[in-house]
């Protein structure tokens with residue numbers, strides 16, 4: 643089975659020259675990627691571009707990287723081999739047009755686009771240019787989900803899959819416009835994860851959704867709570883529940899149930915402590931912040947991306963086609979919410 647490679651200080655990168663990265667987006671996740679790039683011996687951060695020049699300067703300064711004045715300037719910077727697109731969702735297509743025109747391989751954060759037209763355009767441009775267009779579906783590189791995937795074939799035909807994702811810290815209604823909405827922001831990850839675990843795509847989706855956390859999400863045209871049913875081509879049913887808030891820490895669990903048994907990727911506990919006082923016992927809780935739960939997966943993802951650039955496991959890495967599939971599922975899910983019925987998913991590429 644394909645294994646993730648974790649960044650290590652002693653990693654000698656098999657004697658290959660380190661790949662020079664242009665990073666687009668110096669926000670929250672851009673900083674996580676910058677740290678991963680700088681700490682892997684197979685990569686180096688050459689430059690950073692963000693229209694917020696102060697944010698770009700702060701991040702680039704931490705790693706001795708150049709601050710680029712524009713997307714094109716970043717791509718033309720000497721030593722740039724590949725692009726990592728971690729900018730706001732609404733900018734992905736625009737940035738990727740320039741990246742692909744420059745003939746650079748790239749890794750793009752999810753969702754690929756906040757719309758099917760943009761996602762289709764990126765897939766077509768990537769194929770025409772012959773560049774490697776990878777998607778940042780980092781859950782594929784999470785050690786627990788990888789282990790679960792390795793167990794699926796031992797369960798017989800999968801019949802029911804359950805996925806839970808409840809956010810901590812809580813999502814902010816002010817971010818709705820930037821995020822593309824709950825079914826893209828969170829949905830893209832779990833739609834991809836379900837396809838990757840089962841090795842097939844859903845053919846039908848039903849979504850019941852509402853604003854149970856904060857009405858302000860509704861004012862921004864979004865929902866904050868969703869119950870989703872996906873029916874796969876094999877007949878397997880997948881149930882997802884999403885919330886933009888969890889009062890007890892970041893809750894992410896995945897379970898696959900088949901004719902022969904069940905396997906689960908549960909919530910890891912950062913501190914396996916137990917205190918017993920009187921008649922009550924108290925155990926350590928789950929991760930308070932989603933990034934603490936998932937941080938290792940970003941380094942593993944980068945290691946695998948670097949390998950894929952050299953042809954090692956390239957067929958396994960999520961690509962922009964997977965990004966488009968997730969977007970097509972999300973689009974059908976949004977129609978389901980609007981029309982109050984289940985929707986056949988149209989996979990016209």
Ligand SMILES: NC(=O)c1ccc[n+]([C@@H]2O[C@H](COP(=O)([O-])OP(=O)(O)OC[C@H]3O[C@@H](n4cnc5c(N)ncnc54)[C@H](O)[C@@H]3O)[C@@H](O)[C@H]2O)c1
Pocket residue numbers: 666667668669670671672691692693694697713728729730731733736737751752753778780821827
């Ligand atoms: N894989 C994951 O788990 C994960 C987690 C968080 C965010 N994301 C994704 O990463 C992207 C960024 O999210 P974030 O939380 O870092 O947001 P953020 O708001 O913290 O940062 C986004 C940055 O992009 C910049 N930007 C806007 N237009 C740009 C352009 N044309 N070129 C370069 N930069 C531009 C903004 O100025 C901002 O600094 C989103 O698409 C989001 O869905 C993925």
